[in-house]
Amino acid sequence: MSQKRPPADVYFFGTCLIDVFQPQAGLDAVTLIEREGVRVHYPDAQSCCGQPAYTSGEVAAARRVARAQLDLFPEAWPIVVPSGSCAGMMKHHWPTLFAGTPDEARAKEVAGRIVEFADFLLNTLDWQPTDLGQPLTLAVHTSCSARREMNTHVNGWALIDRLANVKRVVHEREAECCGFGGVFSVRHPDIAGAMVADKAAALKDSGAAQFVTADCGCMMNINGKLAKDGDTFAGEHLATFLLKRTGGAA
């Protein structure tokens, strides 16, 4: 693919869900990147991209929270984001969110440096793993915004396909939404519940031993549903999975 020269330094924006609920996924992504010889900088003042408020119509709130992130990336380094929908928010919606404000130019500049984790690993680092794991069948769920705004599902697939002992299977209606949608899953729990039930069933029925996803919201949604049903089938963040398969931290 790209064969750009890997940068020496990157920023890492962990996202609010990963920060509080799935920090290991964030840490694993950092470990994977550093193992490739790239220095990872984690601005300590970061919190959230503003997406939950933005998709709820609370635009002023979204802008204030997003504004608090804008100054955290002063160097011209790429900003790696380990969650597809947050990366989409920062890359594609920040310019709109700040349009017509004094921060517009900076928002655009920062947005231009946002790169989703799988995209970075594959297309910037050209990650070449040695698969140390046992043979495994795996299903993949891609978040809708990552798929439709950034076409990143192909990146996730390509990374997994580089693991010699992993057989990737397609599940029924793979492109269909898992029903998370942020506040949607709380506001319309009946509909969202039907959607996540179907998604969980499709992933299980695929014959995979587990699933992976590079979006923390989708992962909590599907895993939360499976756990509620007492199911042992579950998913992991793509970074956690890739790190495990390749021998953990360097």
Added chain:
Amino acid sequence: MNEATLTYYPSRDFKANARAALADSNLRASFRGAMDFLMGKRAAQFPDAHELAELRKLGEAIRQKSLAKLPELLEQLEAKLTENGVTVHWAETTEEANAIVHGLIAAKGGKLAVKGKSMVSEETELNHYLEARGMTAIESDMGEYIVQLAGEKPSHIIMPAIHKTRADIARLFSEHIPGTPYTEDVDALIQIGRQALRQMYVSADVGISGVNFAIAETGTLCLVENEGNGRMCTTVPDMHIAITGIEKVIEKLSDVVPLYSLLTRSATGQPVTTYFNMISGPRRPGEKDGPREVHLVLLDNGRSQAYSDEQLRKTLQCIRCGACMNHCPVYTRIGGHAYGTVYPGPIGEIISPHMLGLENTVDLPTASSLCGACGEVCPVKIPIPEMLMRLREESVRDPHEKVAHPLRGQGAGVDKEVKLAWRLWTGLYSKPGYYRLFGWAATRLRGLTPRHQLGWTQNHVPMKPAPKTLHELMRERRKETGR
């Protein structure tokens, strides 16, 4: 038809309707099956992604250009139609539109109207209006006819009776059409329906139809259909009344070609439909058939509200293909009736607030996970998720805030507790010090995580913070690695 049959939608309580629909496993299975079928048919029509992308761009450009010139094009359309002998009527509200149609029929002493498919007449509840005034309106599109016999409303804009099983239809026909035996044979059912309708064309005083495209340049009304009933309605009775929304006008005859191709391929996965009617006036001297009078009713009903806002204007690009509903994971699961509005699914979520006000549709813009499937398939590239977010914004905007183009029902979704929660959230997430403290507290108090979390725990185990935040783990890591 009486009042009761017209309130098939139990209410505009979207959540309750959706819950009931989700519990109906037959309904869910039939919608899923039908939508899968339609998605497959559409996909087969667009094997070349590049061609599709180019065609959608063209469709979008044509619709945007038409809308940019809407006032002029409407004037031109009226002038051309008048020249062609068609009388043009303008209606701001559904009530006005109905009164115009009723007045035209009454002036002829007419009683019986036969109707081709028209979603705009559903919007105005024309049948009901006419029946309440002693007239009869018979639907001639097979799907609409079935829905009418059942005393229901369409559940899909292209396939009005998609929620009905073969057995439902067999039962309806045997009960409502005199002398009809019960049969589930599809061909036989179609024959029965056609036979019953055929007589209506001859005895009807007026034919009523919708319009797919109204061409300003030539003063032509285009009607896309598969059953031939549209042609019958618009040619057999002495008077033809077409009714449509003001946004349906396009500039030139040549604009029809790409739009028609996008419409049929996106809607039913057909390269062309069986019939494509171009109506350019009443019977001329010396002609043996055709209506003696042709009228066009152009309805606003909230469209100019959408029009006046540059972003929301894109809503009016719609060519009513239904692809957005066919691909919607929400529509697929709850069907069309649950929306409680004439237009269901994604297009309904973005157009209904203009027609009915946000105060009556407040749940609709939120009834989406913003997955983007609708925007991805829309043949005229309406950014539906963007429209949904904008409507959410207007619905939680302070009702007293002065804005350039206030929407009807601005602030209808404001909830004091939710507003307070967002204020807290903003304070916490925009101040690093508070946010770190919050993260620390949430992880340390994880044992106190509530077991019931709003709508979340209905489907999930509770969200429980990890023992340490990523912020903390990264600080520890920095200490270890010295970076």
